[in-house]
Amino acid sequence: MSTVDHTPSESAPDAQKWADVQASDDFAELKHRLRKFVFPVSGLFLAWYLLYVLLADYAHGFMSTKVFGNINVGLIFGLLQFVSTFVITTLYVRHANKNLDPLAEKLRNEIEGDGK
Template sequence: MATTPTRDGPPPTATDDDLAAMYDDPRFVDLKRRLFRFVVPATVGFFAWYVLYVLMSAYARDFMGTVLFGNINVALVFGVLQFISTFGIAWAYSRYAAREYDPRAKELHDEIHYGGNAR
């Protein structure tokens, strides 16, 4: 199958068994590992960072009230940093996924739907 005319229309249906068969494929195991490699540390990291912020807001109020300049204190800067880290992680994840994840996921997707030689 050198050409795949069906690609313009909806892809051929894949059965549940077709999907399950991919589960033990080393490329799927690799795909999963690539996803977890980013998602797990990012989740643990942002959550720890958020919990630190919450705990400091509850128990380290003197420190949070430290004035840095003018009327800007640590609490405000810490809060704004939570915004920045959220934006940053979202941006980093999109970059990572586009580079490391999407091409591989698409390869497996196409193989399941169009068969092994359909490239």
């Protein structure tokens, strides 16, 4: 029972199977599709958040500039952080549903179907 910590199902594929799948083209493609989305987007939103925090921290004058009525640049930038969070969430879900899920499901069926 060396796999007791990890493997829940009775149809556990063996180590060779995992290595084969990892080396397959489909898996490489899945990994590529995931990483080419999540890494750049994470970099982007973290940079945008950091820019916002730095502006709020060190550019008080700029952030307090009124745009209309009592609405200033800082409030607009803050609300844009909400907007960008909602937009990235939606884009990721679309990407995952369209480009990740079908391939993941195909690989999963191959692996689990094989074990039975």
